[in-house]
Amino acid sequence: VFMATLVTLYAHWVSQPSRAVGWFCLLNKIEFDFEFIDFFAGAHKTEEFQNLSPNGLIPVLKDDSIDLVIAESHAILQYLAEKANADSWFPSDPKTKAKVLQYLHWHHLNTRNLTTVLFKPVVLGALGLGPSVDAEQATKDVSPALERINNWLSNDTFLCGTATPTIADLSCYCEIDQLKLFNLGKLDSYPNIITWIAKMEQLPSHEEAHKGLQEFFASSKDKFQF
Ligand SMILES: N[C@@H](CCC(=O)N[C@@H](CS)C(=O)NCC(=O)O)C(=O)O
Structure with missing residues (x-):
């Protein structure tokens, strides 16, 4: 069985790619040390952290058993899935794997905009931590990505044609949950996404993986008018 030694995950539960990796570990019972990097407070700017990443x-994931330090959530997810033999999460069947990889590559310049173009500027603007932005326009700008996901x-049932979720679903979901x-x-415009969200919410450890995001929401929701 994988992981006699612990891996260390440098992350923050409000960070979308961090949440996907942390949830994957919980789902697959991969023991990990959680090294909290408070990126709101600039903890990722320290020399110590920049030496790692x-x-x-x-x-960032550190696995001392093979002297490995890697960044990039998709590389981390693929590494952990292969090491843990989590075949349903990252299928070894070449056709399914190709579809998962297709999604993971597409994600960075498309799904990721849900955070960089919409969520982050709108939320930081509402909290007075950044310039206020036009949420209507940002919503329009990300709609092609949501339409593509809705079509897939x-x-x-899941993004890559599998009967159970893969790491593609985890990564995608952790941009949409927020x-x-x-x-x-305007997620109500995407009925297939709504159905899929309900399925993803039923997965084990959803609550634990989303506690940090829930707390962030609870502490800031009074400042939102949307
Ligand atoms: N492509 C990267 C994206 C990582 C990323 O954008 N991380 C954000 C938090 S969600 C971050 O560290 N931001 C700090 C900064 O921009 O200074 C991945 O998938 O891991």
Whole structure:
């Protein structure tokens, strides 16, 4: 069985890619030390952290058993899935794997905009931590990505045609969960996404993986008018 030694995850539960990796570990019972990087307070800018992660982003995974330190959530998810033999999460069947990889590559310049174009500027603006932005326009700007995801979900239960979720679903969901919570993105326009969200919410450890985001929402929701 994998992971006689602990891995260390440098992360923050409000960070979307961190949440996907942390949830994957909980789902697969991979024991990990959680090293909290308070990126709101600039903890990712310290010399110590930048030595681990030259681009200064979370999440980062350290696995001392093979002297490995890696960033990029999708590389971490793939690594952990392969090491833990979590075949349903990252299928070894070449056709399904190709579809999962297709999604994971597409994600960075498309789904990720849900955070960089919509969630982050709108929420930081509302909290007075950044300039106020036009939420209507940002919602329009991200709608092609949501439409594509909604289409992918039309024939199948999960994103890549599998009967159970893969790491593609986890990564995608952890950009969309926050939109639902903060009522952003007009998700009601995407019925297949709504059905899929309900399925993802039923997965084990959903609550534990989302506690940090829930707390962030609870502490800031009075400042939102949307
Ligand atoms: N492509 C990266 C994205 C990582 C990323 O954007 N992390 C954010 C938090 S969600 C971060 O560390 N931001 C700090 C900063 O921009 O200074 C991944 O998938 O891991």
